[in-house]
Amino acid sequence: MTTTAEQQGTYREDVLGPGYEARTLPLRRDDEGDVVATLVRRRVSGGSRRAVLYVHGFVDYFFQTHLADAWHDAGFDFYALDLRKYGRSLLEHQTPNYITSLEDYDEELDEATRIIREDERHEVLVVMGHSTGGLVTSLWAHRRRGQGIVDALVLNSPWFDLNASLFQRTVGTAAVHRLGTLRPRAVVGKLGTAYGRYLHREGGGEWDYDLAWKPHGGFPVVAGWLRAIRRGHAELNRGLAIDCPVLVACSDATSDPAKEPGRISSTDVVLDVAHIAGRAPRLGRLVTLVRIAGGIHDLALSPEPARSAFFSELARWQEAYVPDADGEADRLTA
Numbered sequence: 586m587t588t589t590a591e592q593q594g595t596y597r598e599d600v601l602g603p604g605y606e607a608r609t610l611p612l613r614r615d616d617e618g619d620v621v622a623t624l625v626r627r628r629v630s631g632g633s634r635r636a637v638l639y640v641h642g643f644v645d646y647f648f649q650t651h652l653a654d655a656w657h658d659a660g661f662d663f664y665a666l667d668l669r670k671y672g673r674s675l676l677e678h679q680t681p682n683y684i685t686s687l688e689d690y691d692e693e694l695d696e697a698t699r700i701i702r703e704d705e706r707h708e709v710l711v712v713m714g715h716s717t718g719g720l721v722t723s724l725w726a727h728r729r730r731g732q733g734i735v736d737a738l739v740l741n742s743p744w745f746d747l748n749a750s751l752f753q754r755t756v757g758t759a760a761v762h763r764l765g766t767l768r769p770r771a772v773v774g775k776l777g778t779a780y781g782r783y784l785h786r787e788g789g790g791e792w793d794y795d796l797a798w799k800p801h802g803g804f805p806v807v808a809g810w811l812r813a814i815r816r817g818h819a820e821l822n823r824g825l826a827i828d829c830p831v832l833v834a835c836s837d838a839t840s841d842p843a844k845e846p847g848r849i850s851s852t853d854v855v856l857d858v859a860h861i862a863g864r865a866p867r868l869g870r871l872v873t874l875v876r877i878a879g880g881i882h883d884l885a886l887s888p889e890p891a892r893s894a895f896f897s898e899l900a901r902w903q904e905a906y907v908p909d910a911d912g913e914a915d916r917l918t919a
Contacts, residue, residue, distance in 0.1 A: 594700075596626070600673065600795075601650060604628050610696050612669060617680065622693035623673040624700060627653040627663040633735025634910035636707040639665040642716025642744070642883070643682060644776065644803035646672020648794040652885045654894050659903065662707065668699045668721075669850045672798040681804040685769055687721055687817045694725050711903070713735045715883055717856070719743025720817050723737035723868060727825040737907045738831045738868075739899065741855060741884050746818055746860040748839070758815045761808055776803035779842035783849050784886060792886055798813055827869035834895060835861040836880035851891070855882040864869050873902055 599605035606628055612620040619743045625647055641647055656663045666702035667673040668690055670682055684690070701707050712735050714722035719740040726735050747754050781801030782788040789887055839859070840852040846852075858876070865874045875898045877884055879891035887895060 595782075599625055599887050601625075601648070604844065605650070607673060609674075610693055612692050613679060617683075618678055619676060620669050620679075621670050621674050621676065622697070623667040624697050625665040625667065625673070627657060629662050629705075629866075629898065632662055633662045634707055635660060635709040635711070635907070636662040636664060636701050636705075637711045637713055638701060639663070639695075640663070640712070640714045640718035640722050641671065642666065642718050644799055645715070646798045647796075648792075648799075649835055649883075649885050655899075656709065659900060661711065662705075664697065664701055666693060668693060668718075672795075675798065680770060680807070683770070683807060683810055685765070685809040685813050687724055688728075690721050691725055691728065694722070695729075702734070709736045709908050710734065711739060711899075711907055713739040713741065714743060715741040715885075716744050717814070720745065720814070720821065723825060723827065724817055724820060726827045726829065727869075737829050737831050737903070738827060739902075740831065740833045741895075742835045742858075742880075742882050743833065743854060743861060744814070744856060745821060745864040746857070747815075748855065748860070754772040755761045761811050761815060761863045765808040765810075765812025768808065769812070771808045772805040773808050773811055774806040776806070778802045779846070779849060780854050780882065783842075784883075791888070821864060824867045825869060829869075829871075831865075831868050831872045832899070832902045832906075833865040833868070833872060834877060834880075834884055834898065835890075836882070836884070837876040837878045850888055851879040853880070853882045858913065871906075875902070879906075 594608050596608045599607040605625060607623050607625045610622040610624055612622060614620055632655055639647060646667045653663040670679045701710060712722050720743055726738050778801040784790045784792050786793045832898040835858045836853040838852040839857050840848040840854055842849045842854045862874055865872050877891050877895050880887045884895040
């Protein structure tokens with residue numbers, strides 16, 4: 586449970602240690618009781634007027650400090666949001682990652698962006714979403730169009746459709762809608778462990794993170810949550826009207842780790858990148874698509890040289906499309 590100081594929005598040292606701070610955002614209670622989100626920031630030192638808010642994916646939380654460093658080096662203050670029932674925000678009585686409507690996330694996204702813009706006086710805000718976070722932030726940015734909240738949107742391998750057969754994406758989705766209404770906590774699937782084991786240091790990977798918050802096999806996929814995701818996919822497929830520049834980045838290839846284990850280090854083994862590329866134009870009128878050769882699902886965690894290629898494309902795009910604090914973007918010229 587949160588303390589009084591946390592409920593009042595006081596920053597404290599984060600689990601990432603010196604240089605990172607976190608504050609709890611109390612949210613409306615739901616049928617499981619108390620609900621919170623967590624806003625993390627890389628400790629502000631230079632008073633930048635531009636900021637980034639990062640939103641993680643499914644079975645995930647913010648731990649990618651090198652991503653924060655990259656944005657800091659580009660002149661941005663960096664923030665990350667652990668959504669309700671994820672990572673730092675997961676309380677003991679809660680079903681991990683559980684939600685029945687993606688619009689519920691608007692509450693913490695609205696509060697986090699209000700804090701960044703109003704309380705901490707940032708004039709330019711980039712929102713960056715990975716995987717499920719890419720779907721969530723796309724739909725939220727669409728709903729907040731015309732309000733001047735988001736100046737640019739960056740999507741790292743956003744989840745725009747199920748990586749499954751046509752039968753599962755159609756007939757299976759209809760069944761999920763029915764079950765999600767009647768028995769929203771019924772388990773309908775689970776994640777494979779190959780991707781997580783590849784990433785984590787204990788399996789020889791490059792990255793160290795809390796396996797209680799990001800276990801290799803994830804948490805059970807339940808019907809109510811998947812129903813919410815599929816509704817979000819359907820809305821995006823009909824077309825959005827996001828009114829800020831959008832960067833969509835993904836790998837150049839997808840593979841199945843059970844069939845091609847040797848490609849896990851150079852392809853997206855979670856999503857079908859053809860879905861990402863095909864649906865990107867439906868986000869809005871100004872969308873840039875970048876395909877990273879050798880990239881994995883979280884492009885920021887890709888092995889080199891794909892990781893540096895992603896950061897280079899990100900830097901080039903933000904220099905062209907993200908406004909400076911005076912409202913002007915330095916456009917690339919031919």
